[in-house]
Amino acid sequence: MELDASRFDIRLAANDAEVAAAQRLRYRVFVEEMGAPAADADHARRLEKDRFDPHFDHLIMIDRQRAADDPLDRVVGVYRLLPGERARQAGGFYGASEYDLSPLEAQPRRTLELGRSCVAADYRGSAAMHLMWTALARYVTEREIEILFGVASFHGTDPEAVAPALSYLHHRHLAPPDLRVRAQPEGFVAMDRLPPAALDARAAVRQIPNLIKAYLRLGGFVGEGAFVDRDFNTIDVCLLMDTARMVGKYKTLYAGGAHAA
Numbered sequence: 497m498e499l500d501a502s503r504f505d506i507r508l509a510a511n512d513a514e515v516a517a518a519q520r521l522r523y524r525v526f527v528e529e530m531g532a533p534a535a536d537a538d539h540a541r542r543l544e545k546d547r548f549d550p551h552f553d554h555l556i557m558i559d560r561q562r563a564a565d566d567p568l569d570r571v572v573g574v575y576r577l578l579p580g581e582r583a584r585q586a587g588g589f590y591g592a593s594e595y596d597l598s599p600l601e602a603q604p605r606r607t608l609e610l611g612r613s614c615v616a617a618d619y620r621g622s623a624a625m626h627l628m629w630t631a632l633a634r635y636v637t638e639r640e641i642e643i644l645f646g647v648a649s650f651h652g653t654d655p656e657a658v659a660p661a662l663s664y665l666h667h668r669h670l671a672p673p674d675l676r677v678r679a680q681p682e683g684f685v686a687m688d689r690l691p692p693a694a695l696d697a698r699a700a701v702r703q704i705p706n707l708i709k710a711y712l713r714l715g716g717f718v719g720e721g722a723f724v725d726r727d728f729n730t731i732d733v734c735l736l737m738d739t740a741r742m743v744g745k746y747k748t749l750y751a752g753g754a755h756a757a
Contacts, residue, residue, distance in 0.1 A: 503561045504624075506573070508633040509554035516613075517571040518554045519543035525614040527669040530538035530651055544612075551586035552611075552713045553577040555635065557628055559619075564685070573628045574617040579639060580607035591647055594723040595677040595734045603643060603674075606635065610646035613707060636739070643675070644737040646709045647723070654720065655685045658731060662722055664700035665708075665733060666673040671717035675736050679721030685731070687722050715742040 511513045522544035526532045536546045539615035557573030564570050580600075583589045589597055590610050600607055610632075614623050636644065650658045670676070679685070701709070719734035 503559060504627060505560060506627055506636075507556065507557040509556050513567070514556060514571070515549065515554050516541075516543060516558050517558075517568040518552075518574045518576075519549070519573050520566075520568040521571050521616060522612050522614060524616070526612075526728060529617065529714065530729060531728075532652050532730070533728045535727055537684065546590075548578070548586055548590045549576075551578060551582055553579075553635075554627065555631055557615075557631075572619050573624050574612060575610060575628060575632060575757055576612040576661065577632075577635065580609075580643070582607070591645070591734060594647055594683060594725065594732055595679055595681070595719055597645075599673075599675055600643060600645060600736075605642040606640055607645065608639070608641040610644055613646075614646075625692060625707075629705065629710075635691045642739050645677070645740075646735060647725075647732040648705065648711070648727070648735050649732050650703075650722075653724050653726055653729060653731060654728055655689065655724070655731055658703050659689040660695060660700035661703035662687040662731075662733075663692075663695055664697060664704070665718045666691050666720075667695065669712055669716070669718050671719055671736050675717060675719075675738060677719035677734050677736070679723040679734070683723040683725065684721045685724055687718070687720070687733070701728040708733065708735065713739060 509518055520543055523537060523542045526544050527534050527537060532546050537544045555575040555577060556571045558570050558571045562570050562572065564725060578586065578589065590611055591609060615628070648659065655662060714737055716735050716737045719736065723732045725732050
């Protein structure tokens with residue numbers, strides 16, 4: 497699908513109605529497509545929401561040309577962003593329920609939690625995600641963020657079904673000790689399910705969702721252990737990016753913001 501970038505408005509949600517539009521897209525993707533029970537969702541209004549939403553910035557992509565009976569359905573891309581200094585107001589990071597984030601909380605550097613990233617089904621495979629990442633780069637640059645992190649998901653809750661992918665991530669992309677968060681005990685599953693010698697790297701990579709592969713191309717890492725999130729019908733891994741360790745052209749992107757895309 498080819499898209500004219502000029503048809504999109506990509507910015508932070510400016511009011512409650514725009515946050516609701518972000519929550520509507522999240523509902524369509526996570527609840528209706530992926531089958532997440534989403535206990536905190538407003539099912540009557542088809543909004544996926546939780547107590548953290550008021551504290552996050554919501555990066556939204558609006559398609560001005562999209563035909564929609566409901567204005568809430570014009571948002572076609574979403575990212576939820578929580579700067580570290582604001583996490584205290586929220587009672588901590590959202591990801592702390594799944595990972596021990598003390599290695600990040602001990603960092604004197606600026607952090608940003610990413611989450612609820614999704615694009616409407618009919619915009620996947622287009623430039624939509626690239627446009628969202630370019631806007632994210634601007635946000636990161638303007639706020640001098642140094643460490644980005646957040647959970648990303650495999651569909652389903654059976655770790656054996658994605659054992660090759662989890663093992664590949666553990667053996668090839670485990671975070672360095674200073675960033676190595678660990679899954680909380682109540683949902684912890686080991687990722688090193690297969691030894692390196694038994695891995696078929698190509699088969700493993702095919703199991704990895706595109707969003708996770710994109711973070712890895714940026715030079716991202718994963719924390720230790722995955723977390724089974726039954727409320728969202730997923731197996732989550734914690735992805736981390738250190739802008740000082742990013743690979744070449746992507747480091748340039750974040751150093752220059754959207755102009756370097």
